[in-house]
Amino acid sequence: MMKFCLRLVFVFILIFFLNIPAYAEKSPDNPSPADDDLILPLPHNRQMVFRPIFLGQGEAPFAQRSFRMGDPDGGFKEHPTEVSLSGSFLGQGKSGKDWLYYMAKYEVNQGQWAAVLGLAAPDQNATDKPITRITWFEAQQFLDKLNQWLFANALNKLPKSGASPGFVRLPSEAEWEFAARGGAGVSADVFDRRVPYKDRLSSCEWFAGPKSSHGKLKAMGRLKPNPLGIHDMLGNVSEMTGGLYMIEYYQGRPGGFVARGGHYLSSEKMLRSSLRTEEPFYIARGSAPPVPNQKETMGLRPVLAAVVFGDRSAAQSYADAWDSYRKGAGAATPAAVSTAPTSQKTQVSIDQAGQYLARLEEMAVNNPGMQQELGRLKSVMADVQFIQAKADGETAYAWFKIAAERGFFVYLESKKLPMVKQLIDAAKTGKREAMIEKLTTRLAEIEANISQSMENYTASLRQLETLGQAARQTGENRYLKFLLENDAAEQVRAAKLVTTHLEALVKTKRTTPEAWQNDLSSLGL
Structure with a gap:
């Protein structure tokens, strides 16, 4: 007890003489x-x-x-x-x-x-x-x-x-x-x-x-x-x-x-x-x-x-980290590129490489061997671009499919809400407490499903936004063809809303999940 009292006195002395606040204190400058x-x-x-x-x-x-x-x-x-x-x-x-x-x-x-x-x-x-x-x-x-x-x-x-x-x-x-x-x-x-x-x-x-x-x-x-x-x-x-x-x-x-x-x-x-x-x-x-x-x-x-x-x-730590930063995360910052899609950001680097190659070709005018090697390098770069475009198309299809399926799920879950709410009102009228509790839990589950699906939906659109227009179009066309072949009219409407929302995101650079949810709940009807 004596030790505790001595420690408490010591703390108060520190607070008084060293002006150390014991807790966040209300004041005229900090209401x-x-x-x-x-x-x-x-x-x-x-x-x-x-x-x-x-x-x-x-x-x-x-x-x-x-x-x-x-x-x-x-x-x-x-x-x-x-x-x-x-x-x-x-x-x-x-x-x-x-x-x-x-x-x-x-x-x-x-x-x-x-x-x-x-x-x-x-x-x-x-x-x-x-x-x-x-x-x-x-x-x-x-x-x-x-x-x-x-x-x-x-x-x-x-x-x-x-x-x-x-x-x-x-x-x-x-x-x-x-x-x-x-x-x-x-x-x-x-x-x-x-x-x-x-x-x-x-x-x-x-x-x-x-x-x-x-x-x-x-x-x-x-x-x-x-x-x-x-x-x-x-x-x-x-x-x-x-x-x-x-x-x-x-x-x-x-x-x-x-x-x-x-x-x-x-x-x-x-x-x-x-x-x-x-x-x-x-x-x-x-x-x-x-x-x-x-x-x-x-x-x-x-x-x-x-x-x-x-x-x-500090100066040395920046100097040591500069090269790896500029080749890594720094390559995607506004200082290096704009808000363009990833494919366009890559194209910036490819264009820069093309400029370097053009300079080397000028230097190799009188060197047939070097010209041949530079030609092979340009061919490899063209192959890389082709492979990237194909991969981007596959990626776009996957994200488009996820977004459309999540959007259609939002529609299906939203259709359940009015009925569940009506049943809750009826249960309240009849004072059926057990049924009220059960239906309220079910309502919360549906709303949670919609909320989680909307998070996945907006995340998918953000991923699609990082891809180029050509890749996005490829993914959309492929998925719509799949739906039409399977006679899925309602899912087609959901997919077309994905396109509408994605176009708005690409243009404004802002997500509007509340408005998107309203569209999806009725499939735009």
């Missing part, structure tokens, strides 16, 4: 604490809270997460585009060590702004509301002051990458959207949605109208967070990023800076994870000097990151 929050101190006893954003790709030096930014609903300004993202720190993820970066859990509030910049404290009613009416340049000044204060007063609190401590900055567009979509914390289908919430949007985000913001700025952290524990990501105020606006994200003409997300005056239908706006650095005023851009609806949410080459060890 919804979580155990895995990263809390950094600020001047005047304020705090800034960050959430870990894991990539789910392991600890290899070049481990990164490829995903599609954008949404077809956003038009050409949000055209789905493949990007690749990595983290700054290694942490303990769900399946071992994993790369991550940290994103602020809340938008920077007025109290934090004043504390860091040494300004007078805001009114008590405004201290926990996001800071607005600030310019992009003032945001940079704030972050500079914050980093200098942290390095001088809380260096041991900052996570490290190798020997280098982290620092606070504005997020890139990719960092912002990956976190907004739910990151590695959600399934691929949820990630593809406009918003990653199960609850009503009004429970999670502030937007215009009487059922949400009533046209007023709100205190941060009062609504439910997104799947990564981040609050007010898509609403309340739009958030500055560190990148220049380009229509195609990372290519094209650079413009102003990018603000992401909507705000308390945005309509509900506008809010989406892909929402992006070009903001000018300055507002022209005719003949008067321009003024820096600042808005009542725009604030900031920083990330905590680190330099890439934190020390010699």
Whole structure:
């Protein structure tokens, strides 16, 4: 008992003198604490809270997460585009060590702004509301002051990458959207949605109208967070990023800076994870000097990151891994190829090899022996392309068959639902408790069957999307011929829905399983 008391006293001493939190504690800067929050101190006893954003790709030096930014609903300004993202720190993820970066859990509030910049404290009613009416340049000044204060007063609190401590900055567009979509914390289908919430949007985000913001700025952290524990990501105020606006994200003409997300005056239908706006650095005023851009609806949410080459060890690990990475996983990243099907990605390499061969042929003009060998090599390459095309056709047929069969199963199971629900209602009327329980269990089984089949269906379409148009057409034609020969009219309708859904996926780069399920439940009738 005495030893236990002494240990308890020792723990309290550590907590008091070393400022080690015993548990996630609620504060004005963290109204919804979580155990895995990263809390950094600020001047005047304020705090800034960050959430870990894991990539789910392991600890290899070049481990990164490829995903599609954008949404077809956003038009050409949000055209789905493949990007690749990595983290700054290694942490303990769900399946071992994993790369991550940290994103602020809340938008920077007025109290934090004043504390860091040494300004007078805001009114008590405004201290926990996001800071607005600030310019992009003032945001940079704030972050500079914050980093200098942290390095001088809380260096041991900052996570490290190798020997280098982290620092606070504005997020890139990719960092912002990956976190907004739910990151590695959600399934691929949820990630593809406009918003990653199960609850009503009004429970999670502030937007215009009487059922949400009533046209007023709100205190941060009062609504439910997104799947990564981040609050007010898509609403309340739009958030500055560190990148220049380009229509195609990372290519094209650079413009102003990018603000992401909507705000308390945005309509509900506008809010989406892909929402992006070009903001000018300055507002022209005719003949008067321009003024820096600042808005009542725009604030900031920083990330905590680190330099890439934190020390010699990190630099060496990247150098050692580069060749194998570039020949392996790196060959399929956006830096190497676009979102084209696998066959087209392969064609890029074949075309490059053809260019090299053409150069060698020019060099071998006066060398008949080398010309003969180069001719044989070109013949082998042509054979490889033929074999690949045949294999792709076989693969497409297999995935098309799986998708059509799963889709038809969804139709068969969906037909059972109305009858089972009617029987449940009848059993409730007759107060037949045993029958109610049995039928409710059966209903749950049918719904689970449909859900599992839809997961398989969308997975099959994703696999088909990776193949070229010719291979997809070959697989479809072969399966339709099989069905017609066996006089399977209903299955033919299911197969044709696969084609319709696949065409939409290829075009938009987004799955829509809910709409697909509605189509399949009636076979499009």
